[in-house]
Amino acid sequence: MALPLYLSDDFAVVLALKQSDFSDRDIPEGNEFERWTIFNQYVLRNNQETQEQQDVIWSRFCAVYLPAMVDRLISHLPVPLDADEQYAYSEDTKHASDFAVFNPWHEMLVQVQHVPYIGKYLRSKDPLAAQGKLLPQVLAQRVAAVGARWDAKLRSPSITQEERDLYMGAATSAVQLLSTICIHFINEPDRTRVVARETQVKLGKILMVWSRRYRHQFLGDVSQRMLEFMSGVIDPIFVRMRRIYQNCDVCGLDSCQVRTRLMACSRCRTIRYCTPEHQRADWSDDGHKLFCFGTEY
Numbered sequence: 001m002a003l004p005l006y007l008s009d010d011f012a013v014v015l016a017l018k019q020s021d022f023s024d025r026d027i028p029e030g031n032e033f034e035r036w037t038i039f040n041q042y043v044l045r046n047n048q049e050t051q052e053q054q055d056v057i058w059s060r061f062c063a064v065y066l067p068a069m070v071d072r073l074i075s076h077l078p079v080p081l082d083a084d085e086q087y088a089y090s091e092d093t094k095h096a097s098d099f100a101v102f103n104p105w106h107e108m109l110v111q112v113q114h115v116p117y118i119g120k121y122l123r124s125k126d127p128l129a130a131q132g133k134l135l136p137q138v139l140a141q142r143v144a145a146v147g148a149r150w151d152a153k154l155r156s157p158s159i160t161q162e163e164r165d166l167y168m169g170a171a172t173s174a175v176q177l178l179s180t181i182c183i184h185f186i187n188e189p190d191r192t193r194v195v196a197r198e199t200q201v202k203l204g205k206i207l208m209v210w211s212r213r214y215r216h217q218f219l220g221d222v223s224q225r226m227l228e229f230m231s232g233v234i235d236p237i238f239v240r241m242r243r244i245y246q247n248c249d250v251c252g253l254d255s256c257q258v259r260t261r262l263m264a265c266s267r268c269r270t271i272r273y274c275t276p277e278h279q280r281a282d283w284s285d286d287g288h289k290l291f292c293f294g295t296e297y
């Protein structure tokens, strides 16, 4: 059995971020339905690992491939050539804008959104990480482009339960991802520099509807959270969430509760400790050693 760690390279191959060592495993650009199918198989395989192993795989993936993946997602989404109708949830939604929210690169970002390397990447000033600054705007634009159509679908009396689940799931995960990424930008007082005013207006309309209609569901919560972000609120919960996402809330040693004067691990800068002693104590085969990777960003 291959070491699970290699799964991060498998994901990179299927996402066309790395060439396979076995050329038959590279998926030609445009064969997007095939890519989507294989990607989902990998996600299922990954879900069979322990939570810790999954975190190691995602951490390594983000450390090595995150800049290339975001670049793909933002600037180089392929055009599906094969069986494009299979992307759409149903026949009447055969829209290219669906693919923008509904593709393996977007789904990969959904999977890794809470990995601390995301925070490191988003705050990095390295040119390699420049695309990350565009992520909130691009994701917001894409959700705004599909929102009204997906909502009409959700309100349609003829929708099947299966379709409803698919649309609800897709809308929830897209808005959740957007709000999670935006949390990293709460220190920007002018939120129109994060999500442009025009996009905010368009997106705001649909989020307002969802925050009311689905207020007892997760879609309502994340829509509300995103509306608050756009309105410029600095909710203490956002501050707390940002600290948790960036892994700088508490000393990295599990048994320690110290929250002040923490120092980052100099290699990965994705975890912080109160003292060098606690850093050493956490550097074990089942501790931070597993998650610590250098990055180019």
Ligand SMILES: [Zn+2]
Pocket: 251, 252, 253, 256, 257, 258, 273, 274, 275, 278
């Ligand atoms: Zn400590």
Ligand SMILES: [Zn+2]
Pocket: 265, 266, 267, 268, 269, 270, 271, 288, 291, 292, 293
């Ligand atoms: Zn480290």
